[in-house]
Amino acid sequence: MTTPEIENRAVSITDIEVHADKLDARRAAAIYMEHGCLVVRGLMNPYIEAISKDIECCAAESIALLPEAVKIPEGWTTPNGTLFLPAPANFSRDKQIMVLGIGYATSAAFFHSAFDSAALDIAEGILGPNVEMFMNGQCLYKEPVGGHPKNLHQDSAYFEHRYEGPVATLNYVVDTDLVNGALYVVPGSHKFGTLKHVDTISHLGLDPTDWPWERALPITGQAGDSIFFHVRTIHGSQQNHSTEPRPVFIHRYRSSDDYVIISGTTTENREENERRIADAKKENQRGLMVRGYRAFSHSE
Numbered sequence: 001m002t003t004p005e006i007e008n009r010a011v012s013i014t015d016i017e018v019h020a021d022k023l024d025a026r027r028a029a030a031i032y033m034e035h036g037c038l039v040v041r042g043l044m045n046p047y048i049e050a051i052s053k054d055i056e057c058c059a060a061e062s063i064a065l066l067p068e069a070v071k072i073p074e075g076w077t078t079p080n081g082t083l084f085l086p087a088p089a090n091f092s093r094d095k096q097i098m099v100l101g102i103g104y105a106t107s108a109a110f111f112h113s114a115f116d117s118a119a120l121d122i123a124e125g126i127l128g129p130n131v132e133m134f135m136n137g138q139c140l141y142k143e144p145v146g147g148h149p150k151n152l153h154q155d156s157a158y159f160e161h162r163y164e165g166p167v168a169t170l171n172y173v174v175d176t177d178l179v180n181g182a183l184y185v186v187p188g189s190h191k192f193g194t195l196k197h198v199d200t201i202s203h204l205g206l207d208p209t210d211w212p213w214e215r216a217l218p219i220t221g222q223a224g225d226s227i228f229f230h231v232r233t234i235h236g237s238q239q240n241h242s243t244e245p246r247p248v249f250i251h252r253y254r255s256s257d258d259y260v261i262i263s264g265t266t267t268e269n270r271e272e273n274e275r276r277i278a279d280a281k282k283e284n285q286r287g288l289m290v291r292g293y294r295a296f297s298h299s300e
């Protein structure tokens with residue numbers, strides 16, 4: 001199968017990286033628009049200690065709730081909303097955490113961090129003056145000694161949008177490297193359109209024969225570093241082979257008129273939803289405003 005070629009193979013970390021303490025939000029937004037990704041070193045430093053505490057509380061709570069887990073197409077979910085996957089063979093349990101049931105409704109620190117003014121300056125530079133939150137905050141948690149990989153994918157396979165789509169910020173809670181599961185990105189891939197995805201252990205992913213990890217740029221970093229990426233930027237992360245957990249937390253911002261037109265978690269449910277694209281509406285998809293004003297529109 002032919003896959004899109006990356007126009008600029010020479011993109012390196014220094015081309016996409018800025019520092020929170022001398023931030024020029026317009027320049028940061030321009031880097032994002034060119035490459036579909038941007039690293040802001042230290043952006044989330046003020047929030048890490050408090051968020052980390054809440055994340056570890058939620059992880060312990062989720063493991064304690066495992067006897068009440070219910071099977072769903074994506075794995076198992078505990079009553080507090082944590083998603084578990086089958087565990088690898090060397091694990092102490094038969095299920096491992098993937099997405100923790102923590103978000104804006106459970107952690108004040110997580111919620112506060114979504115309103116960071118420098119993060120919002122960059123989001124506004126990319127999306128324009130009227131910006132809303134998309135989703136309620138997400139925490140991907142790789143357990144130690146083999147915690148799940150998230151295969152290379154585009155988020156638009158999970159939530160294709162009518163317009164530009166959300167800007168995500170993925171934030172490191174611990175120092176993150178090639179051993180514990182650094183994020184890999186493919187700079188420039190936001191210009192490819194949404195590619196065909198297949199079912200993988202970590203849900204929708206790109207076929208690894210077309211998209212091996214070598215095609216992507218790993219971003220190692222410290223607790224508090226933020227990675228902004230476009231909804232069509234190819235990204236993913238490998239297993240956590242360290243002895244400590246590797247959590248990240250994610251915020252998503254989108255233009256206040258944007259909305260999901262196709263959603264999916266498996267090839268089957270995405271194909272079903274593709275057939276219903278004509279029914280998609282902004283109505284019932286209003287996120288909390290973080291910049292600007294939502295004018296009334298009859299068309300909603």
Ligand SMILES: O=C(O)CCC(=O)C(=O)O
Nearest residue numbers: 140150183235236237248
């Ligand atoms: O946990 C990670 O590093 C990857 C998360 C991710 O790719 C996603 O949520 O789309």
